[in-house]
Amino acid sequence: MMFHGDIQRHADVIGEGGFARDASLPPPANAPLDTCDDTALMALVAGGDADAFGVLVDRHAGALYRVAMRMLADTHEAEDVVQEAFARAWQQAPRWKPSGAGLVGWLHRVTMNLCFDRKRRFRVVLAPELPEQIDEAPLADAGIIASQARAAVAGALADLPERYRAAxxxxxxxxxxxxxxxxxxxxxxxxxxxxxxxxxxxxRELLEARDVRCRDLVPESCAA
Known part of the structure; x- marks a missing residue:
């Protein structure tokens, strides 16, 4: 199954859809595919519509890729997980029924389980995200501090048990x-x-153990 475009190209796309208006209603006649909700698109995918499938990939690949990258810290592994998640969506479309959070919840659950499976099968070495290259000019101090902060949080996140990290x-x-x-x-x-x-x-404890002040690096919503 060929996917539409490079998954990494979608890494900044936020796909919010997934809540069905009414699973019993067919897609509106001649409606542009990108205006259809996830339930309508999955109904088309169930009939083998590759264009509808491409819209779903464009809509959700970025969010799934971000999750897989933060769980696995490996570009190739993350890409493989996202491709496998969409392959399952294609295969299971005829049997898929909307419930709860709809396709968003289903795709994220499949992606998270695939990440867990890969970590059980392979020993993945997690490393902090590399800071972006920063101009060495004096005015770059704030950028350097921000990069160090991101690296510190990424390193601590990588050291968490997988279910803590997932949450x-x-x-x-x-x-x-x-x-x-x-x-x-x-x-x-x-x-x-x-x-x-x-x-x-x-x-917070991991950051404190590294002599990093949580208040400076972790938003209040991420503090116990």
Missing amino acids: LVLCYYEGFSNALAAEVMGLNIKAMESLLFRARRQL
Whole structure:
């Protein structure tokens, strides 16, 4: 199955869709594909419509790639995970039924499970994100500090247990509500809130152990 374009090209795209208007309604006649919701597109994909599938890839690949990168810290592994997630969407489209958070929740759940599976099968060496190259001019001090801050948080995030990392990636980096993240991770809301609390606390402890002041690096929403 060929995917439309390079997945990395979509890394800055935020796909918010996924909530069905009514699973029983067919797509409007002659409606442009990019105006159809995810449920309508999946109905077309179920019939083998490659153009509808391409719209779904364009809409959601960026968000899935960001999640996979933060979980695996490896470009090729992340690309493979996203491709496999969409391959499953293509294969399962005839049987797929909208529920809960719709296709967004389903795709993120598949992506997260694929990340967990890869980490179990292979020992992935996690490393902090490399800071961007900064101009050495005096006015670059703020940029250097910001890059160091990002690297410190990325390094601490990489050292967290995978489920802690997953909770923070979904709720903090991707902006999921606790309820949506709970659905993706197969937890009830209370268990999700407890997991998120422990994840924030351990992230703060990791940063403090490295003599990094959490207040300067981690937003209040990410502090226990």
